[in-house]
Amino acid sequence: MATEIERKFLVVDDAWREQADAGTEMVQGYLAAQEHCTVRVRLAGSGAKLTIKGASAGISRSEYEYDIPEVDARTMLGELCEGTPIVKRRYRVPHAGHVWEVDVFEGANAGLVLAEVELDRADEALERPSWAGEEVSGDHRYYNACLSRYPYASWPA
Amino acid sequence: MATEIERKFLVVDDAWREQADAGTEMVQGYLAAQEHCTVRVRLAGSGAKLTIKGASAGISRSEYEYDIPEVDARTMLGELCEGTPIVKRRYRVPHAGHVWEVDVFEGANAGLVLAEVELDRADEALERPSWAGEEVSGDHRYYNACLSRYPYASWPA
Numbered sequence: 001m002a003t004e005i006e007r008k009f010l011v012v013d014d015a016w017r018e019q020a021d022a023g024t025e026m027v028q029g030y031l032a033a034q035e036h037c038t039v040r041v042r043l044a045g046s047g048a049k050l051t052i053k054g055a056s057a058g059i060s061r062s063e064y065e066y067d068i069p070e071v072d073a074r075t076m077l078g079e080l081c082e083g084t085p086i087v088k089r090r091y092r093v094p095h096a097g098h099v100w101e102v103d104v105f106e107g108a109n110a111g112l113v114l115a116e117v118e119l120d121r122a123d124e125a126l127e128r129p130s131w132a133g134e135e136v137s138g139d140h141r142y143y144n145a146c147l148s149r150y151p152y153a154s155w156p157a
Numbered sequence: 158m159a160t161e162i163e164r165k166f167l168v169v170d171d172a173w174r175e176q177a178d179a180g181t182e183m184v185q186g187y188l189a190a191q192e193h194c195t196v197r198v199r200l201a202g203s204g205a206k207l208t209i210k211g212a213s214a215g216i217s218r219s220e221y222e223y224d225i226p227e228v229d230a231r232t233m234l235g236e237l238c239e240g241t242p243i244v245k246r247r248y249r250v251p252h253a254g255h256v257w258e259v260d261v262f263e264g265a266n267a268g269l270v271l272a273e274v275e276l277d278r279a280d281e282a283l284e285r286p287s288w289a290g291e292e293v294s295g296d297h298r299y300y301n302a303c304l305s306r307y308p309y310a311s312w313p314a
Binding site: 039050079 | 158188189191193194196207209211219221223225228229232233236237239
């Protein structure tokens with residue numbers, strides 16, 4: 001078990017691309033998306049993972065992650081997951097001592113670009129890059145589990 | 158992914174004990190117990206497993222099972238699982254070419270004894286032992302996920 005401490009921001013422009021890697025395509029879905037815990041299946045590159053996260057306490061939550069066979073993940077995504085699978089490309093972007101992850105969503109969530117950064121402590125100092133705009137860490141709408149149920153394309157204008 | 162094909166019966170007396178092994182103590186809980194899938198955490202003997210099962214189609218359902226660290230299972234059981242943990246002792250009982258599993262429930266489900274047998278095919282011939290009474294394969298009340306929410310002790314008399 002690990003503790004995930006993460007802050008999340010809207011991305012306001014493309015300046016992050018200058019420092020980004022080539023990105024990794026990800027497809028993920030939710031076996032369960034509940035208040036007290038989520039169970040996620042993710043295909044990323046050539047690997048697959050099952051991830052369980054507990055309820056959020058501020059910007060922290062417990063996280064359990066296991067490698068699973070890719071074929072299992074594909075079947076679960078096709079047959080057991082609720083909502084719309086999340087398809088996105090994740091880029092790693094180093095900035096001022098942290099590695100940010102920029103998620104460029106596709107499909108039903110196309111148009112949405114989010115930046116996340118994992119911290120060691122909730123009160124850790126963070127230098128926000130110019131391309132990171134409004135913080136949305138506590139906003140449920142931007143949780144991937146919620147985007148699976150209520151994709152960005154379905155949001156009121 | 159495997160397919161679990163299983164029949165379940167009420168146990169009417171103790172005659173099964175003559176052929177039974179010493180049994181294994183199990184504690185299990187549910188991260189999610191939904192119509193379309195369940196996510197179970199189980200401690201059994203010195204091991205721990207995470208098991209995902211799909212919706213039932215007759216007596217069959219898809220099943221994905223992974224070994225996980227025991228410490229993870231204990232934390233999940235304590236912090237993330239819904240309902241009452243299921244505590245039971247499972248005995249293996251060979252009978253007429255099949256290995257039956259007899260679950261003697263404890264705690265909030267004490268008094269309940271169920272026998273399960275896994276089959277290779279849904280229409281496989283099965284010789285029912287004398288101690289196996291009414292079949293409850295399709296009865297949701299006897300699903301462990303349901304017993305976790307509505308323990309036997311809470312059932313109307």
